[in-house]
Amino acid sequence: MSAPPLRVALLGCGTVGAAVARLLAERSELLADRAGRPLHLSGIVVRNLSGPRDLPAEQAGLLTDEPGALVDGADVVIELMGGIEPARELLLRAMRGGADVVTANKQLIARHGDELHAVAREHGVGLDYEAAVVAAVPVLRVVRESLAGDEITSISGIVNGSTNYVLDLVARTGVTFEEAVAKAGALGYLEADPTEDLEGIDAAAKIVILARTAWGVGVGFDDVHRTGISGLTDADFEQARGTGQVIKLIASAWRSGQARHPRVELAVRPVLLAQDHPFAQIREGGNAVVIEATSAGRVRIHGAGAGGEETASAVLGDLVALARRRPAQA
Ligand SMILES: NC(=O)c1ccc[n+]([C@@H]2O[C@H](COP(=O)([O-])OP(=O)(O)OC[C@H]3O[C@@H](n4cnc5c(N)ncnc54)[C@H](OP(=O)(O)O)[C@@H]3O)[C@@H](O)[C@H]2O)c1
CATH class of the missing domain: 3.30.360.10 (Dihydrodipicolinate Reductase; domain 2)
Incomplete structure (x- = not known):
């Protein structure tokens, strides 16, 4: 596989975010095969750095409470924080910087979907949210x-x-x-x-x-x-x-x-x-x-x-689909 890894930033490490992080580690080879390139988790944003985490040991060092730099350096940003802000601002920033985005945030899409889609179109990036509507059901x-x-x-x-x-x-x-x-x-x-x-x-x-x-x-x-x-x-x-x-x-x-x-x-x-x-x-x-x-x-x-792993299934489906649509050299 010659394509460079896709840098994936994860915003949120709760019920769904922790499941996404774990499955990215457990299925790394399978997902790389499906996506056509490795999916490299570059960081995980949380609110409280000292809270208990259900994460593989090698991912513990990826935690941060400073999303800005992580978002700016990502190819794909996955938003699993919930709520309107700062989720909205961070996704807008990611897309304006050329990153594709995935979210499971139904309230954000229902209330600000038009704005997010307009920015995605303007910058030629992907915006997917299968998990926002009945989680694992496609x-x-x-x-x-x-x-x-x-x-x-x-x-x-x-x-x-x-x-x-x-x-x-x-x-x-x-x-x-x-x-x-x-x-x-x-x-x-x-x-x-x-x-x-x-x-x-x-x-x-x-x-x-x-x-x-x-x-x-x-x-x-x-x-x-x-x-x-x-x-x-x-x-x-x-x-x-x-x-x-x-x-x-x-x-x-x-x-x-x-x-x-x-x-x-x-x-x-x-x-x-x-x-x-x-x-x-x-x-x-x-x-x-x-x-x-x-x-x-x-x-x-x-x-x-609903459910962490069930919702993560839909999130990872969007991630693989976006990776396939990205030019291999990007
Ligand atoms: N749970 C489900 O079954 C399900 C199903 C479908 C869709 N969804 C959607 O998926 C999203 C995540 O749900 P969830 O159940 O995983 O939520 P959750 O368990 O409450 O986790 C939220 C995560 O986001 C972090 N976070 C929240 N606000 C933040 C902020 N301002 N800055 C930095 N980090 C912040 C939290 O950090 P801390 O851990 O430090 O608090 C936590 O790790 C929501 O939009 C929800 O509607 C969930």
Whole structure:
């Protein structure tokens, strides 16, 4: 292999970042074969240098709390910090310096995707974020590439594993909603502040990104008719049980008007579904997406929508794809 190594800067070493770092070490030869050149991890940015880390020994010396120089010297920057700033500024800086970028940050892409894409286009660099929408489930690539020759008419699904865990637990074991939320929190399914999950904000970000990718429309958060699950009562679950149905939090986007001039509606809301509906079968933290397209018909994809290693799979997929697109001498 004669191409020079690709210098990869990793921003964040938490649940997902640590898994990416470990897999870069464990699969270095396989990934080099697939990418056509070695992938060299040049540094890992964290907030707290003295915190405990689940990293291979040879990577411990790569930790830094100064992202600037690392970003400036990278060919690819992987952002796994979360939040809007400094993630946004660092990705803009990376792209302006000629680096490709990969992120799993759905809030950043949903809120600042237009700006980031404009800078990526201006500087001729790649911006990929498969992991931002249902982690290991490769739905963005299907929408953007596999169905690029088709007319997508709707996308719907269970895109938030935490709320599905809560709803599934209530439906199958009969515990109260409060008990299910407490258990989901104790198992790490919910953030310390569970608002983003329970109020449907996380799901709204994902359906916004999917709609933009499918139809190229400039929709945002405010366009999503959003109802979370925090307002559900034990009576709602009783009623569902009594009628042989289950409650699921469904995110959906559908197109009206012509394919070239689409009007798009977006919603996130709890929906009553018959027990044998495909979404009703999704257990625990699982995710599932159904895409309807004029020629392809109904396409179903399901799998793990969260988890360190699962999300790292999508991040590494983007990294290898970007490495393949880069000129070998760069
Ligand atoms: N976890 C999942 O299952 C999952 C699934 C899909 C997408 N995602 C997305 O992936 C991203 C990362 O998630 P995560 O669960 O890995 O988060 P996490 O466990 O909280 O890790 C965040 C990492 O970023 C570092 N960091 C945060 N702010 C920083 C700052 N201002 N400067 C320097 N370092 C900073 C933290 O440093 P310290 O360690 O020093 O605090 C930590 O290492 C998020 O955008 C999330 O939405 C996560």
